Amino acid sequence: MTALPRRRAAVQTVAGLVADGLVQAEDAPVLERVAQDFRLRLTAPMRQAAGGSAAVARQFVPTAEELVSRPDDLFDPIGDDVHAPVPGLTHRYPDRVILHVTKTCEVYCRFCFRRETVGDTGHLPQDQLDAALDYIRRTPAIWEVILTGGDPLVLSARRIAALVAQLSAIAHVGVIRLHTRVPVVAPERITDDLVAALRQHPSVWVVVHTNHADELTPEARDALTRLADAGVPLLSQSVLLRGVNDTVEALEHLFRALIRLRVKPYYLHHCDLARGAGHFRTTIAEGQALMAALRGRLSGTCLPTYVLDIPGGHGKVPIGPDHLHRDGDGWRVTDPNGGQHRYHDPGQS
């Protein structure tokens, strides 16, 4: 097999994708229309990985299918705007807030649930950040601050250090959590300065977004190892995506790779109702069947919880598969191989 030429810069244009051989020249006009609607960017590592993996390419390379809107598509699929007490802050649950520190990402994913807003304005303006921090300061019920975006780790280490320091000075903030694709798609950003910035607070968690083992390049694995070695607890989130990871083998491979890297698979999201992303959606029944099959193959450490963000901002809930059903005065339990068993609570008739 011929080795692909090494990619050293991000690609942000359809012409660049044509030059890379990631799309055909005759498809360029329609893809230009897609790119006008939804931003396009692949970092050098993902540009490289996309050349050798259809699962990676499908996540980042636009297709004409994105021009198809379906009746159920939503502008704000998980209801960020419904629960925004001040700009840039989502307060959906009493004990935690989401702080949208930037709208910029290193890559733009074709299924993104925030695709209508990402990439617009860069980082949160200082006056809005100050107002958000002020809201957190005067709301003692807030125990956890989730930094997201866009991708919070596109900010400089200096900016992250300042933000973590400000949050660390708020006594009731017990945990800071960052949701990011950066360790995977732009691993060179995981520098010593960034790690030191994160380590200022005793409980900073990093949730890595990754959907397929082919994204875990040697450089990404090194970046995750640097974070783990520094004592930063790591979780992962993945989205169940048709044509990317909707097989038992793909998910098994991903979750085993993550656990080996000391990243605990945390959530597998059912794909949201983002506009132009319908071709990525599986049914919930398909997702449940995958999770049931995985339970028979993987230890609990490797298994994430399969969840649905209820459209409209009503929160996130586990969606199965259900192993326990009421059966008369007891329970019917399904084992990992599909066998059915009766169970009675001891002492109950």
Ligand code: SF4
């Ligand atoms: S990195 Fe996250 S926020 Fe940015 S485009 Fe991808 S899924 Fe959306």
